[in-house]
Amino acid sequence: MDITSSCGDYVLAAVLNTVQDIIAMIQMITPILLIVALAILIVGIFANPDDKKYNKKLYNTILAALVVFLIPTVVELLLGILPSDIAGLELGACWEAAGSVTYGEYTSPSDYVGLGQEATSFRIDLSSLVNATPPSSTPSSSTNGLTTDCGTGQNLAGITNQCISGSGARAEVVNLALSYLGYPYVYGAKGQEFTPELHQQLKNENPNRSFMTEEKAQNYYGKGFLAFDCSGFISYVYQQKGYTHVSGGSTTLSELGIGTTYEKLQPGDILWKEGHVAMYVGKDSNGVNWIVHASNHNDGVKLSTTNPSEFAKYRRIINE
Numbered sequence: 001m002d003i004t005s006s007c008g009d010y011v012l013a014a015v016l017n018t019v020q021d022i023i024a025m026i027q028m029i030t031p032i033l034l035i036v037a038l039a040i041l042i043v044g045i046f047a048n049p050d051d052k053k054y055n056k057k058l059y060n061t062i063l064a065a066l067v068v069f070l071i072p073t074v075v076e077l078l079l080g081i082l083p084s085d086i087a088g089l090e091l092g093a094c095w096e097a098a099g100s101v102t103y104g105e106y107t108s109p110s111d112y113v114g115l116g117q118e119a120t121s122f123r124i125d126l127s128s129l130v131n132a133t134p135p136s137s138t139p140s141s142s143t144n145g146l147t148t149d150c151g152t153g154q155n156l157a158g159i160t161n162q163c164i165s166g167s168g169a170r171a172e173v174v175n176l177a178l179s180y181l182g183y184p185y186v187y188g189a190k191g192q193e194f195t196p197e198l199h200q201q202l203k204n205e206n207p208n209r210s211f212m213t214e215e216k217a218q219n220y221y222g223k224g225f226l227a228f229d230c231s232g233f234i235s236y237v238y239q240q241k242g243y244t245h246v247s248g249g250s251t252t253l254s255e256l257g258i259g260t261t262y263e264k265l266q267p268g269d270i271l272w273k274e275g276h277v278a279m280y281v282g283k284d285s286n287g288v289n290w291i292v293h294a295s296n297h298n299d300g301v302k303l304s305t306t307n308p309s310e311f312a313k314y315r316r317i318i319n320e
Helices: 010-047 052-081 091-100 169-178 196-205 230-240
Strands: 148-154 160-163 190-193 226-228 270-273 276-283 289-294 301-306 313-316
Touching: 010 052, 160 169, 169 230, 169 276, 169 289, 190 230, 226 230, 230 276, 230 289, 276 301
Parallel strands: none
Antiparallel strands: 148 160, 190 226, 270 276, 270 313, 276 289, 289 301
16 A cells, blocks of 8 residues: 555655554453453352342453454444545555654655745645755755755755756666656556646546646646656656666566665665555765655655655666
């Protein structure tokens, strides 16, 4: 379950994660208390076989234990009958994914929005909650110790074009990916121009998926924006640079090229976990690793930090 696409709000995810921890604790403690209570009641029954109050207490204890064990089932049933998308959040999927929240230090919402995005809420990429100094919201030269101003102005999203240093195929692929920062995430999109017709088509094809509101989509229509989902973004960027074999969903991409490890990542490498893929950008001056990815319909294409526990597989397309 990809938490960044189903549960883009850290506060909500943290609350649900706390609820899950409380329920798990209750379920762990309840059997112990039940055993102790049953032992006391059984002793009481044998000591006073004619005293009916012990039988009643026994039944009540068993009933209380059953209720506690049924709490998670009741919660999941309630989440299941709620609308699949409330304020851009898939609550049922968020409940399932909340247990994988990556905790870390953060100071304000603006610390974790994508480059050039205005901090208006706590809707952030949960995978970026690590001890690092993210880039500022108005990037200039060397803002994050990794990317620098390319000197080519801003892209359609009003974000200063960012580049990594160096030359060669790796830098070309990464810099092309960075040029799409702020572009919209739309599930099922593979780099097509984002139009009302495409938006509706993808909604019809994927009725169980969450999409951005029409009000937000209006900000992109008719302005030349391309739309991507996570695998569509990686495929599109590589194909634009001549790697036409890089295509398919996230699982397919996880099998392309050659395998590598987190410690040996190089710019352009693909990072994969169940339901999501990203592109490695590089390591900043603080030793923090960065990725660029089509995150979710709230954040679009963005830069995020990553850590060894976040992704399961690493693949290298450019072996130079």
